[in-house]
Amino acid sequence: MELFFQENLLESTSEIKFSTEESRHISKVLRKKTGDAITVTNGKGLEWKGEITMLDTRNTLAKKTATIFHEKATSNIHIAIAPTKSNDRMEWFLEKATEIGITHITPILCNHSERRNIKSERFEKILIGALKQSYQFHLPKLNALTNFSDFVPSNSAVNKFIAHCKESNKSNLSSYNSLSKDVLILIGPEGDFSNEEVVLALENDFLPIALGSQRLRTETAGIVACHTVVLNRVSMTL
Numbered sequence: 589m590e591l592f593f594q595e596n597l598l599e600s601t602s603e604i605k606f607s608t609e610e611s612r613h614i615s616k617v618l619r620k621k622t623g624d625a626i627t628v629t630n631g632k633g634l635e636w637k638g639e640i641t642m643l644d645t646r647n648t649l650a651k652k653t654a655t656i657f658h659e660k661a662t663s664n665i666h667i668a669i670a671p672t673k674s675n676d677r678m679e680w681f682l683e684k685a686t687e688i689g690i691t692h693i694t695p696i697l698c699n700h701s702e703r704r705n706i707k708s709e710r711f712e713k714i715l716i717g718a719l720k721q722s723y724q725f726h727l728p729k730l731n732a733l734t735n736f737s738d739f740v741p742s743n744s745a746v747n748k749f750i751a752h753c754k755e756s757n758k759s760n761l762s763s764y765n766s767l768s769k770d771v772l773i774l775i776g777p778e779g780d781f782s783n784e785e786v787v788l789a790l791e792n793d794f795l796p797i798a799l800g801s802q803r804l805r806t807e808t809a810g811i812v813a814c815h816t817v818v819l820n821r822v823s824m825t826l
Contacts, residue, residue, distance in 0.1 A: 591629060663771070761799055
């Protein structure tokens with residue numbers, strides 16, 4: 589079933605008017621008909637169920653039939669990641685991490701960062717598209733690009749980790765049994781974190797971790813980290 593997104597949608601909203609782009613998609617691509625069911629979310633937990641009352645390629649309307657509120661996950665998965673040089677690779681990370689179940693994303697500016705700016709509006713569109721594709725009702729929060737040195741001391745997650753490639757005594761992320769609580773993981777740029785950044789993270793109670801035996805690209809490391817936490821949480825409920 590197709591899921592649509594309207595940021596300002598409220599539980600009390602009795603009728604929705606779809607944009608021209610969405611109206612065309614509903615009528616021409618999905619081939620919906622008057623009376624068909626349709627589902628919309630605001631990305632804040634609301635599932636708004638409606639029935640199409642007017643169908644037009646430029647102006648489609650739906651009336652509310654029911655609403656459901658989906659509680660947010662009790663524990664966050666927060667990935668702070670250095671934006672990749674290629675925007676396509678960063679967008680791939682955003683899309684797949686959203687599908688997997690990430691809750692917070694913070695782009696971080698590191699000493700070895702190859703990209704020092706981001707396209708926030710474009711990134712938000714990627715997140716919304718992935719939310720709709722995976723039929724979820726809570727949109728991940730995308731934070732502003734933040735300097736590593738400012739970000740690291742300002743966070744108090746229960747579990748704080750830094751994934752770096754330097755030789756040190758590191759445990760694999762999958763070996764931790766406390767991942768059901770809030771998790772924050774730092775993922776560095778292709779050139780890795782600098783020595784100074786690793787020291788700063790450790791001084792602020794971040795634990796060094798490995799994500800496997802291979803060296804991973806930035807966006808792959810972000811996905812592996814996110815998936816490892818989700819898989820750990822699923823296994824804990826079985």
